[in-house]
Amino acid sequence: MAEAVESLVERSRAGNADAFAELISRYERSALAVAYGLLADGHRAGDAVQEAFLKAWQELPRLADAKRFGGWLMQIVRNAALDIRRRKAGAIGRALSSGAEMPDLAARSPGPAANAEEQERSRRVREALAALDEQTRAMVTMRYYEGLSSHEIGALLEVTPAAVDMRLSRARSRLKEMLAEVVIGQDAPGER
Amino acid sequence: MMTMMDREEPREDALDRALAGHLAAQLDSQRGRAAEAFRAALAAGVLRNGPDAAADPHGHVAPAMQIQRHAVRRTMWMWGGIPTALAACVAIAVGLQVFLAQPATRLAHNTGPNLQLAPAAMEENLWTRDVDGGMVVSDQGPMKVLKEQTVRQRRWVDPQDGAVYSLTEPGEKVGYVRVKPF
Numbered sequence: 001m002a003e004a005v006e007s008l009v010e011r012s013r014a015g016n017a018d019a020f021a022e023l024i025s026r027y028e029r030s031a032l033a034v035a036y037g038l039l040a041d042g043h044r045a046g047d048a049v050q051e052a053f054l055k056a057w058q059e060l061p062r063l064a065d066a067k068r069f070g071g072w073l074m075q076i077v078r079n080a081a082l083d084i085r086r087r088k089a090g091a092i093g094r095a096l097s098s099g100a101e102m103p104d105l106a107a108r109s110p111g112p113a114a115n116a117e118e119q120e121r122s123r124r125v126r127e128a129l130a131a132l133d134e135q136t137r138a139m140v141t142m143r144y145y146e147g148l149s150s151h152e153i154g155a156l157l158e159v160t161p162a163a164v165d166m167r168l169s170r171a172r173s174r175l176k177e178m179l180a181e182v183v184i185g186q187d188a189p190g191e192r
Numbered sequence: 193m194m195t196m197m198d199r200e201e202p203r204e205d206a207l208d209r210a211l212a213g214h215l216a217a218q219l220d221s222q223r224g225r226a227a228e229a230f231r232a233a234l235a236a237g238v239l240r241n242g243p244d245a246a247a248d249p250h251g252h253v254a255p256a257m258q259i260q261r262h263a264v265r266r267t268m269w270m271w272g273g274i275p276t277a278l279a280a281c282v283a284i285a286v287g288l289q290v291f292l293a294q295p296a297t298r299l300a301h302n303t304g305p306n307l308q309l310a311p312a313a314m315e316e317n318l319w320t321r322d323v324d325g326g327m328v329v330s331d332q333g334p335m336k337v338l339k340e341q342t343v344r345q346r347r348w349v350d351p352q353d354g355a356v357y358s359l360t361e362p363g364e365k366v367g368y369v370r371v372k373p374f
Contacts, residue, residue, distance in 0.1 A: 145216065
């Protein structure tokens, strides 16, 4: 049987690195979801989560209630993501050439046409997610990436499950509308 | 014939698949980084926690001083890097001008008077991107690996037969930056 979070937090507080590594393992996906909600970029979300867990280890003695570890950690992730967003705000663009994507020389793609189609689909999903507000994007990510229930999402983001349901329902309608062509494109041929 | 309801369900599934697939592609590659960084920082001894953190039985530098010192180092690294980058840009620009001005002469000289292989049109693209290479532990503590990847692609047309030639050169520079201790 898996060890309770409270117990892992207590052992981590005592300096047990293995216990904290287990906490990282359990909360990493949620943390990535929250950071992705703010940054809308997987790589930068990874940076934020890495910083947040190091910070959490340092700050653990200040956590008053071990049961609140999840919500407390997500606040640290949020702050780390905001910090990264501020630092990157003035950064110059990476691609020097106009428009064209950097060729991925190492990629073993199925072919140029399929690759272009996949890139286009990915771009549309990214744009649709970017159109959502930060908290809703975090909720959508937690639901579709991690498969969390509304109750679990609410506990981590410190909102009620009903509020989570309402936001997810609206987000879903909006995404369905924005991604209509992508969704049709993914239907099996016989269903068109 | 399918009814509206029948059509709606596959679309719901397709939306789920599109979202889940996109998020997994974005985030799966980031998993494991936090645990790796945590282990690396612990191994290097720059990460401590708990009530004992204030006490310093091993004579470590106080965290605040470490942070200040690393901030100074980072600033110096940044200000040292900007002139270097500018100089590199100028060198590339000058080199490119020389390169673009020369091929007709060079080819004519090397291949004799009967061959005309001088490119009539040439296009060059240069892409750069920064990639986080994760953390490594060195003698000087944990360090973040930053990779600057470039791809330079030149394309030109042979006016004789209209053939298009393309030359692609990948490149990578790897830099190490000390991480901020906590």
